[in-house]
Amino acid sequence: MRLDPLRLGLLALLFAILFLPIVAVGLNAFAVEWAGSVLPVGYTWAWVAQTVNDSRFAQAVGNSLILALGSLLASSLTCVPAILAAHCYYPKLDRWLGGLVVLPYAVPGIVMALGLLKLYAGNYGIVLTGSPWLLIFGYIPLGASLYYMPMKSSLNAMAVQDLLEAGYLLGVGDLKLQWRVILPCVRQGVVIGLILNFTLVISEFVYANLLVGGLFPTMQILMYVLRGGSGHLLSVLIMVYFVIVLIATTLVSLIVMRRKEAL
Amino acid sequence: MTRNRWMILAMAPLFAVLLLFEVLPLLAVVASSFSRGGAWSLGNYAELIASGYHRNAYVTSAWLSVLTTVIGMGLALPICRLLQRVPDGVQTMILTYSNIGANFTGFPLAFAFIIMFGLSGSFTLLLKAAGLIEDLNIYSIGGLVLVYSYFQICLGILVIFPSLSAITVEIEEAARLLGVSRLTFWRRIGLPILAPSLIGAAVLLFANAMGTYATAFALAGGNATLVTIHIGELVAGDVFSDPNLADALSMILVVTLVVPILVEQLWFKRRGRHAS
Structure with missing residues (x-):
């Protein structure tokens, strides 16, 4: 060149x-x-030492990781079976699902947060604000497209109906077919979805701040708290966050590369 | 077909979550944007239209988004062209880091720019010493342009790069053999091929900028004159709290984002049908 x-x-x-x-x-x-x-x-090294010894730091990193773990469990258990079932058995509902999962691209986080506050701040007898559960469920719609897109690209590339028909001829039930045949074929898509959802959850600030805030301080909330200080502790925290995201993103690109080679 | 009717249950949890944590909250915003003092009313919208304060925010958000979309697209496209010609390893690395960059928003990004371009930031000092600038205020609207451009360029690279594979080396060489100049090639062949993906990318970038809250909030706090910041202030601010007004402002924002997406979809669907 x-x-x-x-x-x-x-x-x-x-x-x-x-x-x-x-x-x-x-x-x-x-x-x-x-x-x-x-x-x-x-x-x-003083700032690093000071940050590591700061109890707020351990709490924030711990909270972020707990939240990420909970979110990944909840989002994968809801999204993965639904995407498989919609693609394999209910193409009409699949179109709806496709629309619903991309909706957050057109509706900014601040608007969604406003709606969640309306419903779950006690106006209808349900109080979820202040609790990490609201974040765990709230992040599912935000991250659903991150499972949907990579899984769909795998599903569209394979002859799902033929596989299912072959299975039926052999007398194998749907559950076993999904678990033993279809899911293994899309597992890379699932893993990409998991990692991207992880990045989403530990990077998210709007929901975390407006819906839960100081009651369950995550890394992003601690960054907000530290913004007025000397900036050195904030810098250490950002570096920790960056390293975590870097590892996650590198994993995704390794998987994508392997996927390309397999094709 | 012997399919198991119970498979519909596999979709129930996700649809329930989407209903409870996406659709209903959105409908709640729509409904209460038309409600005032417990009665149906267009008063929230009337107040917004009459309010120069909120109109300013809308106009600022809109031009900030258009400007940074143009900057993002304008730089991402040539960068992607360049990426097509670098070795695969470098390509993957750059795309990976662009992905981080596109997600590197909010406090981390704002603070990085404060270190570089803040009052005593390295680049502020360098640029001042070089006599290129007299003053730089990262907390101003100019600062927002700079910071937004960062994630817009990264997002632009991510969404434009895959579509560039439509312009193959063969097409380019064929055009060159026919003696087509580079400019003509792009005007008559390259851009028309890429137009649908580029317009889609631009719509996405625009929506991304228009909906940005965390980065602007991290940089300028509650003082920035932007739609998202105003919504945040109307909801959670200490001074002005008027949730219904926040709903109306949100609706105007959502309509601003949905209309370009719908127009783009319909336009290309029609053209696609026409061509076939």
């Missing part, structure tokens, strides 16, 4: 875009003092 100045500039811009923000946060996490100079005047 020829690299004329224009392309070189674009490439440089791309790398700057991708890496500068996290480098800046990373430097600040280790900077002794960083104000009024282009680079920090010195580096230290």
Whole structure:
């Protein structure tokens, strides 16, 4: 490839875009003092040590992980069987499902949060606000498309009806066919859905802040709390968050690459 | 067919959750946007239209979204073209990190930009020293343009890149052999092929910017003149609390996002039918 100045500039811009923000946060996490100079005047582990020893940090990371675990359990148990059943047996309902799962792309989080507050803040005798359960259920619609799209792309690429017919001829029931034949064929899609949902849950701020807030502080809520301080602790927290997301995203891209090779 | 009728039960939990935590909340917002003091009314909408304060927020959100969509698309498209020509490993790596970038919103992103472009940020100092700028206020609307552009470019790369595979090396070489210039190629062949995906991407980017709350809130707090921030303030703010007005403002926002999506879908469905 020829690299004329224009392309070189674009490439440089791309790398700057991708890496500068996290480098800046990373430097600040280790900077002794960083104000009024282009680079920090010195580096230290003190902020990392202070953050790790801060009880709020352990609580926030713990809460985020508990929330993520609960969400993944709830979302996979609801979404995966429904997507399989809709695709295999109920194509009409599948069209509805397809529409409902992409709805959150057209309705901003703040609007959905407003609706949830209306229903579950006690106006109708149900109080879920302040409880992580509201987040666990609220995140299912937000993340359903992240299961739906990769699973559908696998399902559309295989002859599901032929497989089912072959199974029926052999006298195998639907449950066993789904469990032993169809699900194994779409498991990569399920895993991608799980990881993307994990990233969604630990990155989400709007629901966490408006619906639950300080009663169940997650990493994102702690970032909000720490925003006014020196910024060093906030930087350490962001780095921890970034590393978690980096690991999750790298896993997804490894799976996608393996998928491409298999095709 | 011997299918098990009970399989419909497999869909029940998800449909129940979608109903309770997506459809009903949305309907509740729609209903109460038309309610005032316990009676049906268009008063919330009338108040919004009359209010310069909220109209300003809407206009600011709209042009911020259009501008950062143009910036996002304008930079993501050439970047994707460049990515087509780099080795597979580099390509995967860049796409992976774009995915992080598109999700790197809210406090992490806002704070990274404050470190770089804040009052005593590295880049602010460098740019000042170079005499390129006199002053930079990351907390202003200009700051929002900068920060929004970041995730818009990343999202643009993610959604545009897959569609570029429609422009194959063969098409380009065929055009070159016929002596078609690069400009003509893009005007007559490249863009028409990509138009549906590019317009779809632009609609997605616009909706993404228009609906952004966390990043703007993290950067400018409750002071930014943006639709989403105003909704947040009307719901949870200390000073102005008027949930019904928040509902009406939300509805206007949702309609603004749904209309382009519907137009895009109908337009291309009709064209698709026409072509076949």
